[in-house]
Amino acid sequence: MQKSGLMIGHFEPLHLGHIRSILHASSLVEVLHIVITKHPNPNPKFPVTLQDKARWLQMACSDLPFIKIHTCDDFLFPVHDSIEDIAINIDAYNAKIDYIQDKFQIDEDNVLLVTEGHPLSKPAVTSALNIDVTTTPLHPEFDSTAIHYNPIANWDIIHPEARGSYTRTVAIVGGESSGKTTLAHKLANYYGADLVLEMGRLYVGTDLGGTEEGLQYSDYGPIALDHAQAVRETMYQAQSPITIVDTDFVTTQAFCEEYEGRSHPFVTACIEEFRFDHTLFLANNTPWVNDGMRSLGSHNDRERFENRLSAIFERHHIETHRITSPDYFQRYQDAIAYIDQHIFNK
Numbered sequence: 001m002q003k004s005g006l007m008i009g010h011f012e013p014l015h016l017g018h019i020r021s022i023l024h025a026s027s028l029v030e031v032l033h034i035v036i037t038k039h040p041n042p043n044p045k046f047p048v049t050l051q052d053k054a055r056w057l058q059m060a061c062s063d064l065p066f067i068k069i070h071t072c073d074d075f076l077f078p079v080h081d082s083i084e085d086i087a088i089n090i091d092a093y094n095a096k097i098d099y100i101q102d103k104f105q106i107d108e109d110n111v112l113l114v115t116e117g118h119p120l121s122k123p124a125v126t127s128a129l130n131i132d133v134t135t136t137p138l139h140p141e142f143d144s145t146a147i148h149y150n151p152i153a154n155w156d157i158i159h160p161e162a163r164g165s166y167t168r169t170v171a172i173v174g175g176e177s178s179g180k181t182t183l184a185h186k187l188a189n190y191y192g193a194d195l196v197l198e199m200g201r202l203y204v205g206t207d208l209g210g211t212e213e214g215l216q217y218s219d220y221g222p223i224a225l226d227h228a229q230a231v232r233e234t235m236y237q238a239q240s241p242i243t244i245v246d247t248d249f250v251t252t253q254a255f256c257e258e259y260e261g262r263s264h265p266f267v268t269a270c271i272e273e274f275r276f277d278h279t280l281f282l283a284n285n286t287p288w289v290n291d292g293m294r295s296l297g298s299h300n301d302r303e304r305f306e307n308r309l310s311a312i313f314e315r316h317h318i319e320t321h322r323i324t325s326p327d328y329f330q331r332y333q334d335a336i337a338y339i340d341q342h343i344f345n346k
Contacts, residue, residue: 002028002029002030002109002110002111002132002134003029003030003031003107003109003110004029004030004031004032004033004106004107004109004110004111005025005026005028005029005031005032005033005110005111005112005113005134006032006033006035006097006100006101006106006110006111006112006113006131007021007022007025007032007033007034007035007112007113008034008035008037008100008112009034009035009036009037010036010037010038010039010053010144010148011036011053011056011057012039012042012043012048012053012148013046013048013056013147013148013151013158013159013162013165013166014053014056014057014060014158014159014161014162015142015144015147015154015157015158015159015162016142016157016158016159017139017141017142017144017157018142018144018159019060019159020137020139020142021113021115021136021137021139022034022061022067024136024137025113025134025136026064026066026067028111028113028134028136029110029111029113030066031066031067031068032066032067032068032113033068033070033104033106033110034057034067034068034069034070035070035071035072035100035104036050036053036054036057036069036070036071036072037050037071037072037073038050038073039148043148043149043151046151046165046166048165050071050072050073051071052165053071053162054069054071055161056159056161056162056165057069057161059161060159060161070100070104072100072103074099074103090125090128090129093120093129094128094129094130097112097129097130097131098130110131110132111131111132111133111134112129112131112132112133112134113133113134113135113136114133114134114135114136115135115136115137115138115139116135116136116137116138117135117138118135120133121133121135142157151166151241152166152168152241152343152344152345155240155241163238163239164235164236164237164238166238166241167194167235167238167240167241167242167243168241168242168243168277168278168343169231169235169242169243169245169276169277169278170187170242170243170244170245170276170277170278170279170280170339170343171245171247171248171276171278171279171280172184172187172244172245172246172247172280172282172335173247173248173250173251173279173280173281173282173309173320174251174281174282174283174284174306174309175282175284175302175305175306175309176284176288176302176305177284177286177287177288178282178283178284178286179282179286179328179331180198180246180247180282181198181201181246181247182328183280183282183328183331183332183335184244184245184246185246186332187244187332187335187336187339188244190336191240191242191244191339192239192240193240193241193242193243193244194234194235194237194238194239194240194242194243194244195234195243195244195245195246196227196230196231196234196243196244196245196246197230197246198246198247199223199224199226199227199230199247200223200227200247200252200255202226203219203222203223203226207219207222215259216260217256217260217262217264220252220253220255220256220260220264220266220267221264221266221267223252224249224252224264224266224267224270225266225270227247227249227252227270228249228270228273228274231243231245231274241343241344242339242343245276248271248276248279249267249270249271249274250271250309250312250313250316250318251309252264252267252270253267253268253271253312254305254308254309254312257308257312258304258305258308271312271316271318272316275318278321278338278339278342278343279313279318279319279320279321280320280321280323280335280338281309281310281313281320281321281322281323282323282331283306283322283323283324283325283326284302284303284305284306285324285326286326286328288302321338323335323338
């Protein structure tokens with residue numbers, strides 16, 4: 001068995017084909033060094049960092065101590081639509097491999113691991129390289145290029161550790177009695193999507209005894225913190241290409257301004273830090289239902305609150321998609337049409 005091995009790749013996103021190659025490669029050497037490089041043509045819809053990719057692999061291989069993860073942003077390896085397109089510059093590859101070995105102090109007595117059929121595995125090429133080459137099985141059912149450019153369509157084969165960076169968040173917002181929660185649950189069921197519940201309502205139940213009588217300025221920070229934690233946990237464990245979020249931080253801020261006459265700095269920070277991919281803004285023109293926790297039921301109150309929401313979205317440069325039909329079923333259909341078009345490209 002070779003003492004150490006070297007694998008180099010973009011891993012954007014990390015998928016099951018990558019993991020199977022890594023597991024096979026790790027059986028051929030005592031220590032496997034994986035070097036993650038920048039993708040030369042990143043997908044602009046799904047911005048990820050080297051650190052994101054390192055985290056995916058670190059977590060996926062956390063119980064495999066013989067696999068070592070490194071990141072390298074000093075140069076780019078080319079990307080190709082197929083192995084047949086790859087042209088090998090021997091001197092350039094030797095220089096890059098030597099650089100990597102020096103940078104990460106990898107023992108020179110190692111082997112470069114590539115997939116079967118890769119041009120680097122051809123005898124005429126390997127004889128000119130400064131490193132031995134060993135192959136791992138090719139997994140043609142995993143097309144890294146297709147997965148990179150359309151991760152939503154390839155969701156099932158993205159590794160679970162990477163899915164949190166690829167699920168698209170859809171926040172459902174609006175005033176009291178605009179149907180946010182019902183629509184959120186319907187959409188989550190329709191798509192089999194993950195759902196982040198409204199934390200304000202839960203907080204009233206767990207910390208305020210079930211009514212808003214004791215609600216005060218100091219509560220808005222914990223509500224936003226609970227919501228941020230729920231978003232983070234749900235996205236980390238994402239089971240679906242979309243994650244539905246019932247109510248956002250802008251709505252929390254709007255209630256704070258409405259009831260307390262001032263904005264909350266922590267909620268402001270959450271608005272800036274947790275940017276949802278899509279925001280569906282429900283017009284406040286459905287019948288008002290008094291559920292015991294609502295107080296903004298008059299026409300003027302509802303109009304004022306909707307204008308407040310709009311102003312905060314504008315203040316933070318957040319684009320929203322307005323759903324204006326007063327009919328609940330039409331709202332549901334409009335939301336599906338938007339998600340299908342903007343996330344699933346139907």
